Amino acid sequence: MCGVIAMLLASQSTHCAGELAEGLQLLQHRGQDACGIVTCGPKGRFFQCKSNGMVRDVLDAKSLSQLVGSMGVGHARYPTAGSSAHSEAQPFYVNSPYGIVLGHNGNLTNTQHLRYYLDHYAHRHINTSSDSELLLNLLADALQKTGKFRIDADDIFRAVREVMQTTSGAYACAGMIAGHSIVGFRDPNGIRPMGWARRKSDQVEGGWDYLMASESVVCDALGFTDWKDVNPGETIIITREGVSIQQVVPPRTFAPDIFEHVYFARPDSVLDGISVYRARMAMGDALAKNAAAVLEKAGLVADVVIPVPDTSRVAALQLAQNLNIPYREGFVKNRYVGRTFIMPGQEIRRKNVRRKLNAMALEFKDKVVLIVDDSIVRGTTSREIIQMARDAGAKKVIMASCAPPIRYPNVYGIDMPSRFELVANGRTEEEITTAIGADLTIWQTLPDLVASCSQFNSSITEFDCSVFTGNYVTGGVDEAYLAGLESLRSDNAKIKANAQGRPPVVNVNGAGGNQGGQTESGASVVSASAPMNEVHAEGGDDNSQVVGLNNAGGDANKEHPDVAMGLSNLGEK
Template sequence: MCGISAIILANLQGLACPELFESLGILQHRGQDAAGIVTCGSKGRLYQCKGNGLVRDIFDESQLRTLIGNMGVGHVRYPTAGSSAHAEAQPFYVNSPYGLVLGHNGNLVNAAELRRFLDLEAHRHINTDSDSELLLNILANNLQATGKFRVNEEDIFNSIGQLFEQCTGGYACAGMVAGFGIVGFRDPNGIRPLVYGRRKTAYGYDYMLASESVVLDSLDFTDITDVLPGEAIIITKHAITKRHLVADKVFSPCVFEYVYFARPDSIIDGISVYKARLEMGEALASQVLRALGDDMDIDVVIPVPDTSRVSALQLSYKLNILFREGFIKNRYIGRTFIMPGQEMRRKSVRRKLNPMALEFANKNVLLVDDSIVRGTTSREIVQMARDSGAKKVYFASCAPPIRFPNVYGIDMPTSRELVGYQRNEVQISQEIGADRVIFQDLDDLVAACRKLRPDITRFDTSVFDGDYVAGQVTTAYLDHLESLRNDKAKGTLQEDEAAPETIGLHNSFKRKN
């Protein structure tokens, strides 16, 4: 998963970089592997700073001062195919035609086909293994085919429309055409989120695109609107135009955004993430009642911070069982789910969470988490509860068992590395060391989100049921994905690609040591 943003200021002498920097800090939860900003000056020159690490580690005041211009694109990243190469930090740039910049959240399932096309037919050089670079070059090739010296909105819309036909998968993109304006578009199924808003100033309206509404809220933008599935939006200093380019696909936003990824203070596709998690807790409470029945002996409900806290609170309220904070989180440790490598994840769990023994001692505890993916974190947490004196440890998941890899931009492990793979609930309980595991029912999870937006008839639930809404997911593709995503591959040292690009930008690189 990644976070993207783009901004254009009405003040032609204004600086876009401070607010892009702020936006990436707000979106840090969506990616902690790399970050980058590219801005555009008044004469169309591009200025860039990107690298591996957290936002605070990559940018400092002296670097931000070099990022001049009133518009730009920002990106935070974690790798969806296991690579953490410095050269894959985004946004990406191509100089032909017009000077194009793109930040991408998602994943393409036909990347191999696109790579062959760009190499053999379009003759465009691809420098990384990132499908984001493929997306950018597909767009660039479509624009170049116009043969025009200067681009206009119609050319961009036509080129994005062609891209929708060429690229299969889940993707939301924020881009920029040098000296022209910013661009946003979203895959035809709307799997990955994207919003935009405006802010009135003395010079006119500033506009911003971002992965989540909380970015725009925090930076005082209003009239926040979702980019629709298959829709593109172009914003220049003169006007804002948008066009729905694909109309025959089923709107299927990713349900995992509401379960785990998005901040609770975001609203995605008209659904409050906070309210959706309350509904998940309500439904999960009913599941716990059905599972334990007369054997209900839970003394205390304890959330696994932070994502599950809202659901756990509602669950405890419905069950009329005491809610307590049993784990104190070190907020300076990254999200273990998105850390590359099983060993790093395992070691990070105990550094990240510290149990308070007084809340566990001599109690039957119900731990509530948003989901169970590999089981590594859950196993460590259950053991910490037992080490702190818990008599029984039940484990409730706000999501159903995850049994299939994600192909739309979430770095799920290989099928065999998923704790839910070919295991029932009893076997999963044994695997993580819990007395019992209770999972949310898939229908209840979907209903929790649909209750807030009934007109959405389908969500992407492929990690739970293996139904890949965008299509073209073959056994060969999944086998290839597994070869890239397994922990053995992630632990293999790769060629260092950190040399600064010679692309005619002002480059400022800072590697986290």
């Protein structure tokens, strides 16, 4: 689950990096591991700054001042697999053909086939374990087949169509082609969100500035209007001459991820016509009905309703009003600790729960407390919160979840990796209650959760609810795939991957590659004496300090091998 953004300004003399950074700060909740921006300046030259860390730390004033250009792409990374090395920070870049940048939100489920094709037939070097780099190289390979010195919108549409016909999984992408356009596209099931907007330019008479982003909140904050969602299987190309939109593949079952509304998205965003805030209000209304029945059956009366800040506040308030129980803010949040759910490692998450939240004894002492959370995933946070409530003097602790029990891993870009790390996997509801240390648990039913969202957009009849049901909308997810995914995405696998740090490398120019030399701090190094490192198109591109990417924008390789196994066949194998 990442945040992506792209921008194209009407005025070629205005730099977009500052607004891109503002947009990424608004999307920081979607990824706190790494971030980056690549801009396109005069003569098609790319400038980039990316590294591990929060937006405010990586993209400081000095870095932004050196990101030249009126169009660019930004990304806030949330890792779901493998290493969290600097080299996996996005956006990714390839120099051939034309110079292409891509930021990706989601997860592909047929990466082994794609990697095999790119290595053995397209002869494109993949330097990281990121499926986002695979996507970028698939797009580059498809564009290279045109053999053109200059491409047009039809060429891009055909290239994205080939990518979509090849890949399986979830993806919402924002990209840029040097000196040409920004490009956005979304998988045929529309699992991950993406939209675009525009505003009148105050620099160019009659001109328009354009924005693409993961959530509509960016549009509102930066003064853009006319927000539109990118439809499933749709591609949008924006140049200074105008906007081109094409349905490049037929949409499949439209099934946006319901967990966006449960937890991930900001409440002030509207995704696919559904207000996240209104959906969470409806979740609280529905949960209240179930809670009333469960409490009556258990013979319990709650004295107070307390939310786990921040995502459950809206639902908790609705529940309290429906049950006529006082609503209180019993936990005070330290806003300078990141979202514990997306932190790497169980032990880190556990420790940070208490660093992040502090219980006020006044609201807990000698009371039957009904704590409302958006969901219960690993159980780490719930166990700590329940213990904090007991330590503060609560007589009984009832836990209510706005989502059903999460029993299956997410394969579309949310870090619910191993079934064995999910507290609900293989447990009954009573056993979950014991595992998290509550006196009673109350769960939202799946039909109520779906209705809470679908009532605001009748055209969406299905959501991706695979974490609750184990039914994966894209297909192709079997036991062998899940086992392989768990070997890469479990906490132990991530700790091992991050522990196997590679030694510093200077001046790496692998054939067809896209990574420059990297120091221990993650900075690109080509010339040790140069304050502003230039990485030429023949070399590569990484990293964490601002880097000028000299993009020749030249002719694509006109020779493409006659492959025995075409890309169109890979998705079926």
